[in-house]
Amino acid sequence: MKKKINVLIIAAILGLIALSVIQGYLINNTYKLKKDAFISETRKSVSKIDDFSPALDSLTDFWRENFLEKLADYKIGVAKKNDVVDGLEFVIDSINDTYRKEYQKELVKKNIPYGIKFHKKVKAVIVLDSVQNDTLFDTLKAPKQIIIGDLIEEENAIRISTTSWETEHTSNRVINDVNQEVSFYLLFLTEDEIDIAGWKNIVFKQMLGLLLLSLLIFAFVIGLLYYSIKSLITQKKIADIKTDFVNNITHELKTPLATLTLATKMLKNDNVKQQHQLMDNTVSTIERQNKRLQKLIDQVLNNSLGYSEISLQKETIDIESYVNTVLDDFLLSVTNKNVTVNRTFNIEKQNITLDKFYTTTALLNILENAVKYNTEPVVISCSIESKNELKIKISDNGIGISEKNQKLIFEKFFRAGNKEVHDVKGLGLGLYYTNQIVKAHGGSIKLDSKPEKGSSFTLTIPFN
Numbered sequence: 001m002k003k004k005i006n007v008l009i010i011a012a013i014l015g016l017i018a019l020s021v022i023q024g025y026l027i028n029n030t031y032k033l034k035k036d037a038f039i040s041e042t043r044k045s046v047s048k049i050d051d052f053s054p055a056l057d058s059l060t061d062f063w064r065e066n067f068l069e070k071l072a073d074y075k076i077g078v079a080k081k082n083d084v085v086d087g088l089e090f091v092i093d094s095i096n097d098t099y100r101k102e103y104q105k106e107l108v109k110k111n112i113p114y115g116i117k118f119h120k121k122v123k124a125v126i127v128l129d130s131v132q133n134d135t136l137f138d139t140l141k142a143p144k145q146i147i148i149g150d151l152i153e154e155e156n157a158i159r160i161s162t163t164s165w166e167t168e169h170t171s172n173r174v175i176n177d178v179n180q181e182v183s184f185y186l187l188f189l190t191e192d193e194i195d196i197a198g199w200k201n202i203v204f205k206q207m208l209g210l211l212l213l214s215l216l217i218f219a220f221v222i223g224l225l226y227y228s229i230k231s232l233i234t235q236k237k238i239a240d241i242k243t244d245f246v247n248n249i250t251h252e253l254k255t256p257l258a259t260l261t262l263a264t265k266m267l268k269n270d271n272v273k274q275q276h277q278l279m280d281n282t283v284s285t286i287e288r289q290n291k292r293l294q295k296l297i298d299q300v301l302n303n304s305l306g307y308s309e310i311s312l313q314k315e316t317i318d319i320e321s322y323v324n325t326v327l328d329d330f331l332l333s334v335t336n337k338n339v340t341v342n343r344t345f346n347i348e349k350q351n352i353t354l355d356k357f358y359t360t361t362a363l364l365n366i367l368e369n370a371v372k373y374n375t376e377p378v379v380i381s382c383s384i385e386s387k388n389e390l391k392i393k394i395s396d397n398g399i400g401i402s403e404k405n406q407k408l409i410f411e412k413f414f415r416a417g418n419k420e421v422h423d424v425k426g427l428g429l430g431l432y433y434t435n436q437i438v439k440a441h442g443g444s445i446k447l448d449s450k451p452e453k454g455s456s457f458t459l460t461i462p463f464n
């Protein structure tokens with residue numbers, strides 16, 4: 001059964017791990033989908049902003065015109081490659097602030113509720129020729145980038161489009177005092193990139209409901225598993241207790257029944273019938289065993305009572321003479337063993353009100369245990385203090401109780417699992433019942449014990 005529970009716990013843990021992995025995978029996929037949807041929506045809203053804005057359009061025309069004229073100079077050998085690229089950078093720098101402001105104005109018009117940075121990155125500038133193309137700028141080889149718009153950190157840049165500007169341009173130049181046309185084909189490649197401020201937070205917010213729901217479901221499943229396993233362990237404990245109890249009671253019933261069988265057989269014997277003394281002895285043996293059986297049955301029936309079900313018949317007694325009588329009677333019942341009881345009385349209040357019958361049962365349970373869980377000579381100390389409340393302390397020099405078992409000792413059917421206890425008869429009900437009796441009197445029991453040193457039980461009962 002224990003093995004089965006362990007297998008179940010391991011299976012449950014593995015199941016939970018598998019569930020978390022699947023859930024993590026699904027959440028990650030949802031995150032990617034949401035992110036893609038959000039970016040594509042933003043891309044749709046900002047695409048072509050620069051094409052449809054007259055202000056941005058005229059700024060673009062301005063730098064393009066300027067650049068084409070510089071390129072014409074290059075074509076006739078008046079300017080070098082570097083001059084063209086530097087010139088392009090210079091003209092872009094000169095208009096960049098205005099370009100950025102105009103772009104932001106367009107974004108405001110579009111009512112986009114989050115901050116966006118935008119730029120065009122020049123990828124390549126190539127003069128096309130049927131013989132050999134002339135690359136003026138290539139972003140992969142260039143030491144720095146040419147950018148129109150905002151500065152965006154590379155890891156935050158989201159590419160929204162690549163555009164190519166192909167044009168045929170003709171300019172007039174005076175060469176050797178002759179006015180000539182300079183024509184060329186140009187390929188200008190750019191890449192548009194944006195940076196959306198706090199896009200991770202925006203996507204996270206969109207997923208918050210889903211995340212909370214999955215966390216809740218997860219917590220619910222864990223709770224359910226925890227509850228099921230806990231109930232299973234409790235059920236197993238109850239089943240173990242029941243099995244122990246059945247074993248113990250069978251063990252307890254066997255001896256008196258065997259003696260009764262033997263005694264009845266003897267009564268049938270003619271020899272015994274003729275010997276009065278033997279007959280009397282056999283009958284008292286039957287009587288004793290009968291009483292023992294009755295006591296066992298009573299113990300089982302009574303001990304199922306909780307303290308609230310015990311109805312006390314209180315009477316006022318002289319505490320000193322009452323305890324002395326209980327101890328004397330107890331000593332009479334253990335004459336076959338070497339038992340000494342030391343008594344100490346510290347009495348201020350002599351007359352106490354309590355239920356004599358139940359209190360006697362409670363005290364006898366503790367006294368009997370002091371002998372049962374002990375080796376001879378048994379030395380019991382009983383000290384009574386009657387000042388503000390009644391304190392009865394019974395100590396023994398027995399096998400003692402481990403710290404772990406001290407917490408369980410007053411539970412129904414509990415018996416320590418060690419060999420010394422196993423060899424002694426018992427149902428594990430005595431201390432449970434004692435505790436219920438003391439509780440019914442409004443009192444409490446304290447246990448101090450050390451294995452192999454002995455135990456002491458202190459019963460505290462308030463006056464009234």
Ligand code: ADP
Nearest residue numbers: 369370373400415416421426427428429430431
């Ligand atoms: P039972 O004696 O029938 O087993 P009890 O409820 O009286 O039931 O005691 C419960 C358990 O507590 C015992 O089985 C034993 O392990 C332990 N115990 C009780 N009293 C003592 C004691 N004086 N010394 C050592 N162990 C004790």
